[in-house]
Amino acid sequence: MTIGIIQFPGTNCERESRLALERVGLEGVFFRWNQDLAQLRDFDGYLLAGGFSYEDRSRSGIIAALDPLMEVIRQESDRGKPVLGICNGAQILVEAGLVPGGGSPGDPPLVALTTNRRVARGRVVGTGFYNAWVTLRAETEETAFTGRIPRGTALNVPAAHAEGRFVMSPQVYQELNERGMIAFRYTDEEGQALEEFPVNPNGSVGNIAAITNVRGNVMAIMPHPERTPLGDGIFHSLREYLERGPGEEKARSREEAPSFSSSPAETRLSVDDLPAFAPRQGAHELVVQLIITDNAAVSVETALSHRGISPGITRRVHWELSLDPDLSPARAQEVLEAIQASGELYNSNKEECVPAPAGSNSVSLLVRERDDIQGRRVLEALQNWFGLQEVRSLQRGILWTLDEAQDLEQVLNTHILLNPVSQVGLLYDRR
Known part of the structure; x- marks a missing residue:
């Protein structure tokens, strides 16, 4: 046997x-x-x-x-x-x-x-x-x-x-x-x-x-x-x-x-059912992209191409954070700079902050864990290890951008970007 x-x-x-x-x-x-x-x-x-x-x-x-x-x-x-x-x-x-x-x-x-x-x-x-x-x-x-x-x-x-x-x-x-x-x-x-x-x-x-x-x-x-x-x-x-x-x-x-x-x-997914991303009032967004080749995006593209779907895909990490609303503008800027310098949100040796994605034909999907353990871990590190108690909340997500918006429905049906049991998808539009 x-x-x-x-x-x-x-x-x-x-x-x-x-x-x-x-x-x-x-x-x-x-x-x-x-x-x-x-x-x-x-x-x-x-x-x-x-x-x-x-x-x-x-x-x-x-x-x-x-x-x-x-x-x-x-x-x-x-x-x-x-x-x-x-x-x-x-x-x-x-x-x-x-x-x-x-x-x-x-x-x-x-x-x-x-x-x-x-x-x-x-x-x-x-x-x-x-x-x-x-x-x-x-x-x-x-x-x-x-x-x-x-x-x-x-x-x-x-x-x-x-x-x-x-x-x-x-x-x-x-x-x-x-x-x-x-x-x-x-x-x-x-x-x-x-x-x-x-x-x-x-x-x-x-x-x-x-x-x-x-x-x-x-x-x-x-x-x-x-x-x-x-x-x-x-x-x-x-x-x-x-x-x-x-x-x-x-x-x-x-x-x-x-x-x-x-x-x-x-748990069936449809583009029409995806809520739009709306940042919290006063929240700051940080979008991080790899400087080196993003093998995760390449693997997703390859897997989709084997199923007859060929969109160009870019993958970025998305952070949304809120600070103490009573901070002065000067102190808020100092805290934001300290957060970036901490290395907790990204590694400057291989990643960089980039503008939020925007394009006439592209579409972006923000995928977040329903139980954002990684975001919670980084928040506690910033507060407890770096003394940045002014950081009130932090959420991590993955921002997937497809070059052709019409491909999103097909991609969703493969579930390659999103498991609806443990994750939630949001339409991200900054045009």
Whole structure:
């Protein structure tokens, strides 16, 4: 029985993934994204390994999720073949909509994996990359990856990610929970799912560490069970599932349903639905652009061109900040200069401040995180490390400018610039 280990540019956990499969008697075969896709169908299952596919450009997993390879994997998963996504592989599965599934190709995702948010005693004590051993509690035995793991079993495995926080609407969370699609949760050593750090290492809703599709043959898991024999129960379960055959799956304890029922239409994007950006009264805007080549913009352009969409794209970072309204003009200018000199908003060695975009045929989309952890982190740094208490608020966003305005609707439908679960898009016009 062979498992295709998918390698995208930036995948870096393929070797330990193959070793984990070998430990349970499965054969792992590396399959590069640019090989003949017809050969992909010959595998008995698939493993999307961890790493940084396409350097996490635009958003972790999204460039790989749009690769034609993923449509083949979607079709094979519909036939019952198992698909396991670990860390970056989980991000790819989420962005491609294979978990929780239920929609059609091109539907917007119902779940997002976004920036880690470590909370202790009600305060954010850290964001971004986190690497530590974590405890997982198995929540179901009725999947291709948990059949050999009794419910309630604890697994100790490493976690290493920067964007591993599962977020979703309350309706989606309720359905995942009720239908047994949450495979693992983060807990302490006693099995309690405490919401705060370090038990919950990234702030995931409901302490979620892994979710599946309805059928249970596709799983996205953020920690790394392949890096330790302590996680081998997942791979033993995978082998047992394959030995039974996809046509003889273990009956699930809950009523079977053909798909995940929460409607993707709730988050479908349209240009007409995008609100216009309106800065706060008295706010200051800072637009930052790379001096060197912006590889994120290049990768987005390339991915779109493969789908027959060819707009020229420019990517900029957008900051909106508010100062104490009682400041004198002279002091306000001093604070603004100190903010720029701090290096917190941009690196002057490779970035520069530029005018806001404006063009007769172009259109700009400002994308902001619904939970702007990065903006909050920089605000606290300016206030606490640089003593700039006069800074009252700070928001960070990415400003995407398309040379041709008529291309925006097509680009939105790919979701390459915006995951509506974790982000909000605003039409930006400074003409």
